Each structure stands twice: as C-alpha cells, then as structure tokens.
Amino acid sequence: MSAPILFALPGNEALAPCLAAALHAEIGDVEIRHFPDGESYVRLDSAAEGHPVIILATLARPDAVTLPLLYTAMTAREEGAQSVGLIAPYLAYMRQDRRFKPGEAVTSRHFAKLISGAFDWLVTVDPHLHRYKSLDEIYSIPSAVTSAAPLMAAWIDNNVKNPVIIGPDAESEQWAASVAADAGHAPYTVLTKVRRGDRDVQVSVPDPQILEGRTPVLVDDIISTAGTMAEAAHNLQTLGAAPPVCVATHGIFAGQAMNHLINAGVSRIVTTNSIAHKTNAIDISGLLTRAVYDVTSG
Numbered sequence: 001m002s003a004p005i006l007f008a009l010p011g012n013e014a015l016a017p018c019l020a021a022a023l024h025a026e027i028g029d030v031e032i033r034h035f036p037d038g039e040s041y042v043r044l045d046s047a048a049e050g051h052p053v054i055i056l057a058t059l060a061r062p063d064a065v066t067l068p069l070l071y072t073a074m075t076a077r078e079e080g081a082q083s084v085g086l087i088a089p090y091l092a093y094m095r096q097d098r099r100f101k102p103g104e105a106v107t108s109r110h111f112a113k114l115i116s117g118a119f120d121w122l123v124t125v126d127p128h129l130h131r132y133k134s135l136d137e138i139y140s141i142p143s144a145v146t147s148a149a150p151l152m153a154a155w156i157d158n159n160v161k162n163p164v165i166i167g168p169d170a171e172s173e174q175w176a177a178s179v180a181a182d183a184g185h186a187p188y189t190v191l192t193k194v195r196r197g198d199r200d201v202q203v204s205v206p207d208p209q210i211l212e213g214r215t216p217v218l219v220d221d222i223i224s225t226a227g228t229m230a231e232a233a234h235n236l237q238t239l240g241a242a243p244p245v246c247v248a249t250h251g252i253f254a255g256q257a258m259n260h261l262i263n264a265g266v267s268r269i270v271t272t273n274s275i276a277h278k279t280n281a282i283d284i285s286g287l288l289t290r291a292v293y294d295v296t297s298g
C-alpha cells in the first residue's frame, strides 16, 4: 500500500513531523495563500494520486480556515487520492448545538455536513459534546474521538501539589470528573455559571470548604474569551483560595483572553498543543496517532 501523505495547513507545522513519523506518512507540500481580493489560492505540490491523504488542520478561527481546507480536500480527491481524512485537533462549531432563538443557525450541523461531504474520516480531541452524545449524531463519516483528560491529569500530578480539580461550569463536569479520577483521585467540584452575553459570565462556588489547603486547578475543554476561567479564578480567590492553575485542552485565546487570565491572578495557564500557543505543555500527538489507526482500521 502507498504511504499516506500528510498535508499540514498553515498553523499546524509543529504537530506535523511527529504525526507523520508515527503514521509512517510523508509530509506533503501545500501552498495556501490569498489573492488581493481575499479569495483563497490552494496548490498541492506533492502528488496525491494513489495515496491515502491526511489533512492536519486545527479549526480555531474556523471561518478563515474552512474554505482553504475544503479546497485542499477536494483537490486531493480530484488528483486521485485513495482516501482523504481529516485530523482536526480542535473541532470548531460544536458549541452551537441548539437553536436558542427562533431563526438561529444550528451551525454545528451545517459545519458537520460540510466536513462530512469533503472527507472520508475525522479524528479529533475532546470535541465539545454537550447536547450531542456523539459526533455520529451530526457527522455522517466515521470519526475517532480521543480525550486529553489522562494527559492533563498526569501533568497535574507532576506539577501541582495537593490539587483540587474545579470545573468552571456544568458543561465542564465531564472533563473535571475524568481529570480528577485520573489525577490521583483528587477531589473535584463544579461551579455554577450564568452566561449573560458572549463576553459576560458570572460564576459561583457551591462548596467553598473543598478549597482548604489545596491548590485549585480549573479544568475545561476550551478557553476562548477566558470569561469563564477568569470569573472562576477571581471568585475562588475572593473566597481565600490560592491563585489557581488553569488547564484546558484547547486554548483559543480570543481577543484579550490572556490578559483577562493574568488580571484574574491565575498562577499558570496550561493547554495541549491542539492549537499552537505559548501555553502548550501537553503533547497530544500520541493520542491523535492512535485515533487515526482506530478510524482507518475500523
């Protein structure tokens, strides 16, 4: 069988060599740029014919990435790729999973349709499965979902003394609970959150005594504006807790997110390398590799 070719979209260069080596894939060259009018230019500079093609594209800031991604996949197919798979370490549009107001687009479904139409399989880490129980509810292609929780737990074990794991809202409970179970069975609690707008979030602590003598570790799947984490960090400290550590799978860090966290007095911010950022301290390449083997062998 021909060796897979891995095309990494811009911004994914750091993960590509490690994944290519583990998957016995060649790294392909893809040129992506924009014409002066903003349209995308895509050119595959490695022959895809007869090869399984894997495209590595994390989907933070998805609107800018999605068209070039779809053009890359369509071109690989036209060029005769044996199959075209997508590794999206961060899978976008999962949070818009319901029509909250009449007429709103349920973009998780529309996005899933676009991706399912262009790819044969999908691999991702900690997608925001809240109202959907599985990607199969919206993606019509096979997918393998892996979780960074054990790696986050190992990082906490190695770096934080006496941690108490804290989920900043009800939606984070699944991540907080599994990280706590893996992190030497550290105690955990989940805060209550009221979101009053895209950037306006209020959080409260139900059982403050759990914080005594421990270092709070806020755990979530995503840091986007950091409103959730920053509000939680601030409230924990008004209750006398030590400056918290923030650990998340996906660090999007929209706008002034880093500043919000720093101003909220957090002691450290740690993310996985699902989205390249200076806070990356947890490597998920092994998880992705195993997930690709799972989805392509099943």
Ligand code: R5P
Pocket (backbone or CB within 6 Å): 095, 168, 169, 171, 172, 201, 220, 221, 222, 223, 224, 225, 226, 227, 228, 229
């Ligand atoms: C949603 O509930 C997620 O688990 C995160 O808590 C949320 O997406 C974080 O967003 P932000 O950083 O904008 O508060």
